[in-house]
Amino acid sequence: MPQTPPTRLTAPRTVRMHPDDNVAIVANDGGLPAGSLLPSGQILRDRVPQGHKVALVDLKQGAAVLRYGVPIGHALADIAAGSWVHERLLKLPPACGLEDLPMATLKPAALAPLQGFTFEGYRNADGSVGTRNILAITQTVQCVAGVTEFALQRIKAELLPMFPHVDDVVALAHSYGCGVAIDAPDASVPIRTLRNISLNPNFGGELMVISLGCEKLQPERLLPAGSMPLIDARQGAARPLDVLCLQDPAHVGFMSMIEAILRQAREHLQRLNQRRRETVPASELVVGLQCGGSDAFSGVTANPAVGFCSDLLVRAGASVMFSETTEVRDGIAHLTARASTPEVAQTMVREMAWYDAYLQRGQVDRSANTTPGNKMGGLSNIVEKALGSIVKSGSAAITGVLGPGEKLKTKGLTYAATPASDFICGTLQLAAGMNLHVFTTGRGTPYGLAAVPVIKVATRSELARRWHDLMDVNAGTIAEGSASIEDVGWELFRLLLDVASGRKKTWAEHWKLHNALVLFNPAPVT
Ligand code: CA
Numbered sequence: 001m002p003q004t005p006p007t008r009l010t011a012p013r014t015v016r017m018h019p020d021d022n023v024a025i026v027a028n029d030g031g032l033p034a035g036s037l038l039p040s041g042q043i044l045r046d047r048v049p050q051g052h053k054v055a056l057v058d059l060k061q062g063a064a065v066l067r068y069g070v071p072i073g074h075a076l077a078d079i080a081a082g083s084w085v086h087e088r089l090l091k092l093p094p095a096c097g098l099e100d101l102p103m104a105t106l107k108p109a110a111l112a113p114l115q116g117f118t119f120e121g122y123r124n125a126d127g128s129v130g131t132r133n134i135l136a137i138t139q140t141v142q143c144v145a146g147v148t149e150f151a152l153q154r155i156k157a158e159l160l161p162m163f164p165h166v167d168d169v170v171a172l173a174h175s176y177g178c179g180v181a182i183d184a185p186d187a188s189v190p191i192r193t194l195r196n197i198s199l200n201p202n203f204g205g206e207l208m209v210i211s212l213g214c215e216k217l218q219p220e221r222l223l224p225a226g227s228m229p230l231i232d233a234r235q236g237a238a239r240p241l242d243v244l245c246l247q248d249p250a251h252v253g254f255m256s257m258i259e260a261i262l263r264q265a266r267e268h269l270q271r272l273n274q275r276r277r278e279t280v281p282a283s284e285l286v287v288g289l290q291c292g293g294s295d296a297f298s299g300v301t302a303n304p305a306v307g308f309c310s311d312l313l314v315r316a317g318a319s320v321m322f323s324e325t326t327e328v329r330d331g332i333a334h335l336t337a338r339a340s341t342p343e344v345a346q347t348m349v350r351e352m353a354w355y356d357a358y359l360q361r362g363q364v365d366r367s368a369n370t371t372p373g374n375k376m377g378g379l380s381n382i383v384e385k386a387l388g389s390i391v392k393s394g395s396a397a398i399t400g401v402l403g404p405g406e407k408l409k410t411k412g413l414t415y416a417a418t419p420a421s422d423f424i425c426g427t428l429q430l431a432a433g434m435n436l437h438v439f440t441t442g443r444g445t446p447y448g449l450a451a452v453p454v455i456k457v458a459t460r461s462e463l464a465r466r467w468h469d470l471m472d473v474n475a476g477t478i479a480e481g482s483a484s485i486e487d488v489g490w491e492l493f494r495l496l497l498d499v500a501s502g503r504k505k506t507w508a509e510h511w512k513l514h515n516a517l518v519l520f521n522p523a524p525v526t
Contacts, residue, residue, distance in 0.1 A: 012036045014054065015300050015479060018069030023053040023085050025296045025378060027479045029462045046084040051296035051378030053085040065090060072384040087380035092367055095329065098353055102337040103345040108397045114315035117282035120501035122275050125230045128201035129284035131435040131453060131500040133275055135169045135268050137208055138198040140222055141177025141215035144246055148173065148210050151261040159266055163273040169265070170450045172197060176519050177217040184523035193405035193519055195222055196431035202451055204275060205229030206268040207239065210261065213247030277502065283317030285500060286408060287436045288429030289392045290323055292422040295377025295442030297459035299388020302440035302475040306457060308489025310394035310413065319411050321429055322393040324420035325355045326369040330386035335415065340397040347401040351417035358522055369420055373443040404520050408432040422447055423518035436500055446470055447515055448508025453499050455506050457492065470507050
């Protein structure tokens with residue numbers, strides 16, 4: 001007989017997010033058995049797993065089930081108070097239209113500036129700041145990935161130890177570059193993504209490119225003259241494009257290519273090794289927010305704490321991005337209302353409409369987003385998931401919107417339109433220029449990126465205890481009542497400054513857990 005996990009001997013606890021809510025979620029580790037007396041007075045009729053919903057009143061068939069004060073679905077049958085409200089009892093509400101939305105109506109009050117916070121970063125010639133000092137090897141096409149990886153192992157073993165001020169060497173491997181409809185309008189997305197990733201502030205403007213020779217994505221198309229990083233900002237002098245072409249007749253045999261890549265890498269490593277950290281204002285942080293492996297606690301603990309931290313960052317003058325289009329789609333009315341101007345709201349609607357059409361071409365809609373793990377964690381559908389997801393964006397006015405793969409040029413809170421896929425969202429935020437990544441998870445994911453530190457925030461203490469050497473912050477203390485959203489938000493803010501400065505490493509950095517870059521290519525392949 002399979003055993004249900006033991007329920008910890010603590011008083012039953014539930015979390016209700018809004019006074020209008022007619023459901024609450026069970027907070028206790030391991031869930032609660034039938035017969036438990038809830039703080040709100042109901043007796044549980046079913047065993048309810050942790051993070052799952054319980055009806056606080058009798059719900060008639062067709063009644064709206066309210067969480068965060070809004071309908072997350074309608075009851076498919078009569079549900080008695082004290083019953084488990086799982087996804088099979090809920091009908092998904094239709095997606096809200098993109099017409100007649102409130103456009104910049106909320107006008108959030110300007111947040112008080114937060115001064116005096118700094119970190120130690122690597123200032124680049126273009127004014128951007130890196131949090132790590134990394135040599136990146138850009139590749140025009142997947143064909144060169146194996147050769148580059150071979151060279152990378154030798155660079156790490158033979159060269160990197162000679163350059164102690166360089167943190168790492170990273171190969172920017174990807175699946176694009178040839179066999180694709182490169183002139184299709186949507187091909188601009190993967191191409192600008194690759195270009196802008198190689199210009200990420202953590203790479204110090206040292207571009208080295210490996211090309212095959214015959215590929216569609218030629219080096220000059222990937223990095224046209226006008227996009228090259230500056231050596232001297234005052235004189236406007238840019239670096240020449242440093243390309244090594246494997247089909248160059250000068251290379252006779254494999255080792256000739258490898259030796260040439262090592263010579264090329266040594267030059268860049270010498271320059272990167274001369275860089276030192278300097279004190280810069282917290283406004284130089286470019287923080288990408290996302291979530292993955294979400295559960296019903298994501299919107300109760302971790303995401304609200306990240307939202308509080310996001311407001312602190314905006315107050316400090318930093319750049320913050322939130323993303324994941326299918327996870328904000330159902331909260332669109334809250335977001336367009338919070339836009340700083342009708343134009344910003346309109347751009348957000350345009351990005352949503354483009355994504356709706358993209359999903360429609362594949363004959364799916366936003367309900368394709370939720371995973372079996374989301375549902376096991378108590379999230380019944382995409383509406384419930386979205387409402388918990390957008391809390392990450394805090395309360396500041398949304399002042400910018402960025403298309404997928406574009407480079408961020410503004411401070412403040414920006415909606416960076418990306419798919420919700422963890423790897424694609426991270427890749428696109430990297431292209432936007434993020435120098436720190438904050439990632440919340442309830443089910444648990446060991447996600448990490450080679451190019452930028454990833455700070456992972458657990459939604460539940462049980463996960464934080466079990467994955468004690470993978471999770472950087474435990475927001476589960478909020479559900480336990482031992483810390484407030486503000487406490488965890490400030491803890492995260494201070495940790496961001498420490499990690500940005502290199503004083504602390506994230507667990508993903510410690511174990512070198514690196515997920516692959518995954519491009520968003522909405523264009524056809526050939
Ligand atoms: Ca995600």
